[in-house]
Amino acid sequence: MTSDxxxxxxxxxxGSENSEVEFKSAKGGLPESFWETFxxxxxxNGGIIVLGIKEKNGIFMPxxxxxxxxxxxxxxxxxxxxxxxxxxxxxxxxxDVYETDIDGNFVLLFRIxxxxxxxxxxxxxxxxxxxxxxxxxxxxxxxxxSEIRQMFADAHHATLPFxxxxxxxxxxxxxxxxTLKGYRQRFMLRKDNHPxxxxxxxxxxxxxxxxxxxxxxGQEGFTRAGILMFGKTESITDQACSPWYFVDYQEKLSNxxxxxxxDRIYADGSWNANLYQFFFKVYNKLAQTLPAPFLLNGIERTxxxxxxxxxxxxxxxxxxxxxxxxxxxILIVREKDKITFRNPGRMLISxxxxxxxxxxxxxxxxxxxxxxxxxxxxxxxxxxxxxxxGAIENKWHIPALVxxxxxxxxxxxxxxxxxxDTSYxxxDTSYxxxDTSHxxxDTSHxxxDTSSNEPNQxxxxxxxxxxxxxLCEDWITIDEISEKTSKSRQYLRGRIIPEMLKxxxxxxxxxxxxxSPNQKYxxxx
Numbered sequence: 438m439t440s441d442x443x444x445x446x447x448x449x450x451x452g453s454e455n456s457e458v459e460f461k462s463a464k465g466g467l468p469e470s471f472w473e474t475f476x477x478x479x480x481x482n483g484g485i486i487v488l489g490i491k492e493k494n495g496i497f498m499p500x501x502x503x504x505x506x507x508x509x510x511x512x513x514x515x516x517x518x519x520x521x522x523x524x525x526x527x528x529x530x531x532x533d534v535y536e537t538d539i540d541g542n543f544v545l546l547f548r549i550x551x552x553x554x555x556x557x558x559x560x561x562x563x564x565x566x567x568x569x570x571x572x573x574x575x576x577x578x579x580x581x582x583s584e585i586r587q588m589f590a591d592a593h594h595a596t597l598p599f600x601x602x603x604x605x606x607x608x609x610x611x612x613x614x615x616t617l618k619g620y621r622q623r624f625m626l627r628k629d630n631h632p633x634x635x636x637x638x639x640x641x642x643x644x645x646x647x648x649x650x651x652x653x654x655g656q657e658g659f660t661r662a663g664i665l666m667f668g669k670t671e672s673i674t675d676q677a678c679s680p681w682y683f684v685d686y687q688e689k690l691s692n693x694x695x696x697x698x699x700d701r702i703y704a705d706g707s708w709n710a711n712l713y714q715f716f717f718k719v720y721n722k723l724a725q726t727l728p729a730p731f732l733l734n735g736i737e738r739t740x741x742x743x744x745x746x747x748x749x750x751x752x753x754x755x756x757x758x759x760x761x762x763x764x765x766x767i768l769i770v771r772e773k774d775k776i777t778f779r780n781p782g783r784m785l786i787s788x789x790x791x792x793x794x795x796x797x798x799x800x801x802x803x804x805x806x807x808x809x810x811x812x813x814x815x816x817x818x819x820x821x822x823x824x825x826x827g828a829i830e831n832k833w834h835i836p837a838l839v840x841x842x843x844x845x846x847x848x849x850x851x852x853x854x855x856x857x858d859t860s861y862x863x864x865d866t867s868y869x870x871x872d873t874s875h876x877x878x879d880t881s882h883x884x885x886d887t888s889s890n891e892p893n894q895x896x897x898x899x900x901x902x903x904x905x906x907x908l909c910e911d912w913i914t915i916d917e918i919s920e921k922t923s924k925s926r927q928y929l930r931g932r933i934i935p936e937m938l939k940x941x942x943x944x945x946x947x948x949x950x951x952x953s954p955n956q957k958y959x960x961x962x
Contacts, residue, residue, distance in 0.1 A: 457478075457482070457483070457484040457485065457926065458484060458485050458487070459474045459478075459484065459485070459486050459487070459576075460486075460487045460490040460491075460492065460497055461474070461486060461487065461488045461489075461490065462489075462490065462491035462492075462500055463488045463489050463500055463502060463506070463510060463545075464491065464500045464501075464502070466510075467488070467510050467513050467514065467517075470577075471486065471488065472517070472523065472524060472561050473561070473570050473577050474486055474549075474570070474572075474577050475524065475547075475549055475559075476524070476558075476559050476560060476561055476568075476569060476570040476577075477570035477571050477572040477576075477577040477578070478549035478551075478572060479526070479528060479549055479550070479551065479552040479556075479557070479559035480552060480557055480558055480559055480569065480570065480571045480572075480580070480588065481551065481571050481572040481573075481842060482551050482572070482787075482788075482840065483548075483549055483550045483551040484549055484572065485546060485547065485548055485549070486546070486547040486549060487544055487545070487546050487547075488510060488544060488545040488546070488547065489502045489507070489542070489543060489544035489545060490544060499539055499540075499542030499544060500542070500544075501542050502542060502543045502544065503543060504538075504543055506543070507536050507543040507544075507545055510545060511534065511536065511545060514534070514545075514547075521563060522562060522563060523561065523562070524559065524560070524561055525558070525559055525560050525561075525563075525565070526552065526556050526559050528549070528550050528552055528556070528559075529547065529548070529549065529550070533547065533548045533549075533550070534546070534547055534548075535548075551787055554591045554592060554594065554783075554785040554786075554798065555591075555592050555594075555595070556592070557588045557591065557592060558580070558585055558588040558589065558592075560585075565585050565589075566582055566585060567579065569584075569585050569588075571584070571842050571843075572842070573842050573843055578843070584845070587760070587762065587763065587782075587845075590762065591783070591785060594785065594798070594800070598800070598801065598802050598803065599661060599760075599761065599762055599800070599801065600660065600661050600662035600665065600761070600800075600801040600802070600803045600804050601646070601649070601660050601661070601662060601802070601803050602660065602661050603649065603651060603656050603657065603658040603659070603660060604658055604659055604660070604661055604664060604677055604678055605658060605677065606658075606677070607658055607659040607664060607672065607677075607678075608659075609638070609639060611659065611664060611668050611669055611672035612638075612642070612659075612663075612664075612667050612668060612669070613667060613668060613669050613709040613711060613714075615709070616666075616667050616709060616711055616713050616714055617638055617642075617667050619713065619717075620666075620667065620713055620807075620811070621634075621638075621641065623811050624810060624811060627810075627811060627812055633645075642659075642663060642667070645806065645807060645810060646660060646662065646663070646803045646806055646807075647659060647660060647662065647663025647664075647666065647667060647803075647807075648660065648663055660803060661678055661679065661761070662801060662803035662804045662807065663803075664678050664711075665678070665679060665682070665711065665712050665761060665804060666711060666712045666713050666804060666807050667711055667713060668709070668711050669709050669711070670704055670706075670709050670710045670711070673710075673711060679761040679762070681761075681762075681763065681764045681765060681766075681781075682761060682766075683703070683704060683766035683767070684702075684703065684704060684710055684712075684715045684766065684767045685701075685702070685703045685766055685767065685768045685769070686701060686702040686703065686715075686718070686719045686722065686768075686769045686770075686771070687700075687701050687768070687769070687770045687771070688700035688701065688722065688726075688771045689770065689771065689772045689773075690726065690771065690772070690773055700722070702715070702718050702719060702722065712756055712804065713807075715756075715767075716752060716753070716756060716808075719752060719769055720748070720749055720752055722771070723748045723752070723769075723771060723776065724745050724748065724749075726771060727742075727744050727745065727748070742831075743823075743826060743827040743830045743831060744827055744830075744831050746823050746826075746827055747823060747824045747826070747827025747828060747831075747851065748776060748827075748851065749813060750813075750814070750823040750824050750827075751776070751778050751824050751836070751849055751851055752769065752778065753805075753808050753813050753814045754778070754814075754821075754824070754849065755767060755769070755778040755779070755780045755849065756780075756801075756804065756808075757799055757800065757801050757802075757804050757805040757808065757814060758780060758782070758784065758785075758799065758800045758801070758847065759780035759781060759782060759800070759801070760780070760781050760782025760783070760800060760845070761801070763781040763782055763844065763845065764781070764844065765780075765781030765782075765844060765846065766781070767779070767780050767781075768780075773853075774852065774853055774854050775850055775851060775852045775853055775854075776850075776851045776853070777848060777849070777850055777851075778848065778849040778851070779846055779847070779848040779849075780846065780847055781844065781845065781846055782800065782845055782846070782847065783840060783845045783847065784840060784847055785798040785799075785800060786798055788838050788840065788930065788931060789930065789956075791821050791838055824836055824849075824851070825935065825936070825939055826939075828851070828852070829936065829939065829940075831853075833851070833852050833853055833854065834852035834854060834898075834932070835852075835931075835932040835933070835935060835936045836849055836850060836851045836852065836932075837849070837850040837852075837931050837932055838850075838931060839931070898933075901922065901924070901933060902933065902936075902937060902942070904921075904922055905918055905922065905929075905933060905934075905937065905943075906937075906942060906943075906960055908921055908922070909943060909958055909959045909960045910959070910960060911959055912946050912957040912958070912959045913957055913958060913959065914956070914957050914958075915929055915930055915934065915956070915958070918934075918958075934958065941961055942960065942961060943958045943959065943960065943961055944958070944959060944960075944961045944962070945957075945958060946958070946959070
């Protein structure tokens with residue numbers, strides 16, 4: 438184990454700092470900036486802090502600490518980590534802190550996991566405002582007050598989800614009659630003998646959760662979910678509901694480079710842009726552009742392939758996990774080789790858990806129930822099973838899920854190219870996911886952004902999978918796989934490893950702890 442740690446630290450030192458690795462000089466003691474990075478990693482996607490490494494002219498080298506200094510710093514760390522005056526929460530166990538020497542120079546390595554949504558924000562002192570940090574590509578940054586408030590709101594998600602809150606002074610006049618009629622028709626076709634079909638519109642809305650009574654305080658009214666799903670546009674964008682709400686579908690299939698899009702669906706005033714209408718308008722557009730469009734019998738599908746199910750689940754996933762309290766918009770972009778699904782907000786689970794599909798914390802559980810009633814959406818998991826299955830069965834590249842900060846957004850890239858096409862850049866997530874302007878004229882697309890391109894990109898995926906299998910004869914970390922294959926940790930974790938797990942090629946050392954920083958993989962025995 439010690440030799441593995443030494444090798445891993447040497448590999449880190451020979452590389453450079455990034456969004457997941459930070460080196461800290463400790464010649465003068467445990468630096469205060471250590472805790473800022475601790476908070477930043479915990480509130481973002483986790484990471485590694487290596488204590489006892491200094492930088493000089495872009496080169497990283499040991500501080501020259503001795504064993505006594507390391508023991509002092511380690512004790513100081515644990516004393517502070519359990520002191521609420523210093524930091525609000527500690528997710529680390531003893532196994533997350535390593536010490537070793539490199540050519541006689543001692544260092545400490547800390548693996549900081551991503552804090553679960555109910556623990557965030559992780560902040561310094563007892564005052565979160567001004568003392569909470571997150572991580573971007575440039576390093577640690579102070580969270581804004583609104584970011585902090587949103588993390589607190591997420592932490593209380595289980596108590597009262599945002600979409601289940603009762604909105605005052607809303608009535609049936611705020612419901613779009615055509616939308617409700619369409620929803621009830623689909624509900625009846627799927628459940629023709631259901632007793633709710635006999636109810637009037639108002640009582641039907643009560644049954645599905647669009648209207649509720651709070652038994653603790655006696656308050657009653659339409660829920661935010663009910664208005665978002667069935668409401669009129671102006672009722673949705675009212676200050677009391679979701680003033681930042683904007684939905685946008687952009688189709689870019691034209692060969693004319695002067696056209697910004699070949700088709701577009703957005704709230705232009707010609708239709709009530711609620712979630713129900715947006716979902717079906719966009720789904721039908723996406724489905725008809727696939728190689729084998731489904732057949733319809735009236736409004737019901739009579740033929741639906743795994744490709745259709747994949748895009749349907751991706752679209753539902755985008756809608757039900759969107760943070761409607763944040764500034765930004767749902768944006769779906771259909772290009773020739775991929776579909777991008779983007780929504781504001783952070784995931785309430787890790788990217789690893791999304792791909793595994795073993796658990797899901799839905800940001801908008803009432804909206805999710807609306808779709809489940811129609812047979813859409815996956816209650817048991819995150820929907821990733823159907824999305825990944827559709828990609829594999831259609832020989833597409835494994836979808837990529839990417840989280841961004843400043844502002845918080847989540848983008849799912851569904852690639853439609855043959856996974857064996859080695860000329861295709863499957864790492865191209867160049868669409869500007871940080872552009873959350875809801876200006877109807879804003880269609881910014883940074884086609885020149887190649888910041889996420891992989892080295893040796895044209896390596897055939899089958900060869901890469903075989904290479905990973907050869908490395909996984911014994912337990913190995915994703916960082917070690919990354920170093921030996923020259924592929925980024927994000928690419929491996931987001932696409933290659935999940936696909937190999939799905940295919941039964943690999944197994945996890947800690948299957949019940951997907952986000953463990955000590956997670957290792959090996960060829961399935």
